[in-house]
Amino acid sequence: MxxxxxxxxxxxxxxxxxxxxxxxxxxxxxxxxxxxxxxxxxxxxxxxxxxxxxxxxxxxxxxxxxxxxxxxxxxxxxxxxxxxxxxxxxxxxxxxxxDLATTSVPAPATAPDGILLRALETDDDWEQSAHVGGSDTPEDRRDGRLVFERRRAAAQRALVESGRARWFGAFDGDRLVANLGIVRLGDLARYQDVVTLESHRRRGIAGALVRAAGEWALEDPAVGRLVIVAEDGGPAIGLYQRAGFAEVARHxxxxxxxxxx
Known part of the structure; x- marks a missing residue:
């Protein structure tokens, strides 16, 4: 098909x-x-x-x-x-x-003071990532959502350990407050699961993560295009367009x- x-x-x-x-x-x-x-x-x-x-x-x-x-x-x-x-x-x-895409490194963006960007590595990093992924879930459904997020984090970690992917986190001290992943898939690299805690939104953190992940993906000469997907009408599209992404498809x-x- x-x-x-x-x-x-x-x-x-x-x-x-x-x-x-x-x-x-x-x-x-x-x-x-x-x-x-x-x-x-x-x-x-x-x-x-x-x-x-x-x-x-x-x-x-x-x-x-x-x-x-x-x-x-x-x-x-x-x-x-x-x-x-x-x-x-x-x-x-x-x-x-x-679907939005770019063939260039996303526009420069700097994390705010006190926020450290680095790759997720430890068991605690990945456990925090699961909690960040379910952070917007109502309290009465959070336990079930956390089961799902831990399964997803395990699959994401396996991609990282295969060498195809990297997950980047933004840390406020020891606390993970935002993360995203990017996976190299031949000539494309696909962003995954851009999530920021509500307490840390609208501070430029997501833009800094998008830039860091794009830089890493394009270090591979086989990668020619970065792809990211956002909900139509959602707040993320403007961020990605400012970073240099342009719409290429809808579904x-x-x-x-x-x-x-």
């Missing part, structure tokens, strides 16, 4: 590297991540069209058939637009993602928890 979006193609590459399986059924892909069953976008369908109002039931049924043990529903469409309002009317959350994801029985 042909996929033109660099965000989606690198998503699939990263999932395969982390042990996911991707099965091509011709008119859709099925992605499964047995090691992390609560990872919605590690267990989903990918459809090479726009979201259509007359196919809500078709793809919902296909998801259930392919992933019967999943406690969620998640379907990605490679094309933007479509009848997303029809999916929303059936209780699905709709997200439009924007749609729909997701929801299953209806109670």
């Amino acid at each position: 042909r996929i033109d979006s660099p965000g989606l193609t690198t998503d699939l590459d990263l999932l395969r590297l982390q042990g996911s399986t991707v099965t091509d059924h011709g008119d859709h892909l099925v992605v499964r991540t047995p090691a992390n069953p609560t990872f919605w976008w590690g267990n989903f369908l990918l459809v090479p069209t726009a979201a259509r109002s007359d196919e809500v039931e078709r793809w919902t049924s296909r998801f259930v058939a392919e992933l019967p043990d999943a406690h969620h529903r998640a379907i990605a469409f490679t094309q933007p637009g479509g009848d997303t309002e029809a999916w929303a009317a059936h209780g699905w959350d709709v997200e439009v993602d924007v 749609v994801g729909v997701s929801r928890a299953p209806s109670p029985t």
Whole structure:
């Protein structure tokens, strides 16, 4: 199945590297991540069209058939637009993602005084990373989210130890307050999981991390383009554009928890 979006193609590459399986059924892909069953976008369908109002039931049924043990529903469409309002009317959350890319090192950015940027290395670094990843989760759901984030951190650490990736953190003293990853995938390098604690946002930390990660990725002469994905209309897009990234593609994801029985 042909996929033109660099965000989606690198998503699939990263999932395969982390042990996911991707099965091509011709008119859709099925992605499964047995090691992390609560990872919605590690267990989903990918459809090479726009979201259509007359196919809500078709793809919902296909998801259930392919992933019967999943406690969620998640379907990605490679094309933007479509009848997303029809999916929303059936209780699905709709997200439009924007792929941005650059062939240059991101614009210079300096972390504020008192913030140290360095690679994640120790067990404590990675445990803190899991807590940062779940920092916006409501208190009553935090324990479950932390299970997911620890599984994800373990997969990220394995990528780092393989030599393909590096995760950078911003530390306020010994406390991790922001982090992101970047993975070299042939001629592309893909940013991952840019997260900053609410207490440390709007201080230039994310921009400094984006710069540091881009510098590292482009040290490899095989890498010719940096790719990052952001939610349409979200605050991150402006930051990435100021860093030198430009939009190259869009795609749609729909997701929801299953209806109670």
